[in-house]
Amino acid sequence: MTRIVSTHSYRGGTGKSNITANLAANLVMMGKRVAIIDTDIQSPGIHVLFGLDPQRFRFTLNDYLWGHCQIEETAVDVTSSLVTEATRLPQNAGRVFLVPSSVKAGEITRILKDGYDVNALNDGFRDISERLQLDYLLIDTHPGMNEETLLSIAISDCLLLVLRPDHQDYQGTAVTLDVARRLDVPQLLLVVNKALPAFDFQELSGRIMSTYRTPVGAVLPLTLDIVRLGSGGLFTMLYPDHPFSASIRSLAEQI
Numbered sequence: 001m002t003r004i005v006s007t008h009s010y011r012g013g014t015g016k017s018n019i020t021a022n023l024a025a026n027l028v029m030m031g032k033r034v035a036i037i038d039t040d041i042q043s044p045g046i047h048v049l050f051g052l053d054p055q056r057f058r059f060t061l062n063d064y065l066w067g068h069c070q071i072e073e074t075a076v077d078v079t080s081s082l083v084t085e086a087t088r089l090p091q092n093a094g095r096v097f098l099v100p101s102s103v104k105a106g107e108i109t110r111i112l113k114d115g116y117d118v119n120a121l122n123d124g125f126r127d128i129s130e131r132l133q134l135d136y137l138l139i140d141t142h143p144g145m146n147e148e149t150l151l152s153i154a155i156s157d158c159l160l161l162v163l164r165p166d167h168q169d170y171q172g173t174a175v176t177l178d179v180a181r182r183l184d185v186p187q188l189l190l191v192v193n194k195a196l197p198a199f200d201f202q203e204l205s206g207r208i209m210s211t212y213r214t215p216v217g218a219v220l221p222l223t224l225d226i227v228r229l230g231s232g233g234l235f236t237m238l239y240p241d242h243p244f245s246a247s248i249r250s251l252a253e254q255i
Helices: 016-029 046-050 061-065 105-114 118-131 147-154 167-182 201-212 224-229 243-254
Strands: 003-008 033-038 095-099 136-140 158-163 187-195 216-221
Touching: 003 016, 003 147, 016 033, 016 046, 016 095, 016 136, 016 158, 016 243, 033 046, 033 118, 046 095, 061 105, 061 118, 118 136, 118 147, 147 167, 158 167, 167 187, 167 201, 187 201, 187 243, 201 216, 216 243
Parallel strands: 003 136, 003 158, 033 095, 033 136, 158 187, 187 216
Antiparallel strands: none
């Protein structure tokens, strides 16, 4: 049975797409079949991390939601993008598929203006899980709260809530956690991202866990190496020995 994991943040800029993509890569290294659905339809971008040219997309999530194709026709096999000079895929590696959203201005405007059938999105989650025989379906959500986000949270087996050590993020995370608990999400994990290296990570993790009464899956460092990469690839595949990569591997094991 497919395990559904949603990655969400109350505010933008937390790094949730980067975490989702690298988490998927590590699950593949563990032999899992994984798909990522970019449901951040208003501002899609996770395809950049896999080096995909949006001009070459045959179909996107938008096409599926408008009834132009089947959900599996939108899936692009991006497993080859995991291979780098630093990382080779093991013989028992799984596969990773990406369902991108359209980056065309007209199609984004249409979604914002006319909306779409949220029930179709729910059907798509189920159908792609069955047809691609997935172990994990990762949903990269839009920040904040809307109908699509609530659906993604409600059907999740695990919700990763990404926050920065920032007071605005703290407040927004409390709201999202309250919603997730009301929706009875089985597993909730907080992921603290962009923590300054000078911080005591163990103290920060303990304080946040105590405040929210929710386990902290990882505290990820703010590092110039990630800034320099600029979404130009999958960090954990390029720098497998980095502390950030070790924390992502630990997070993959926890889910």
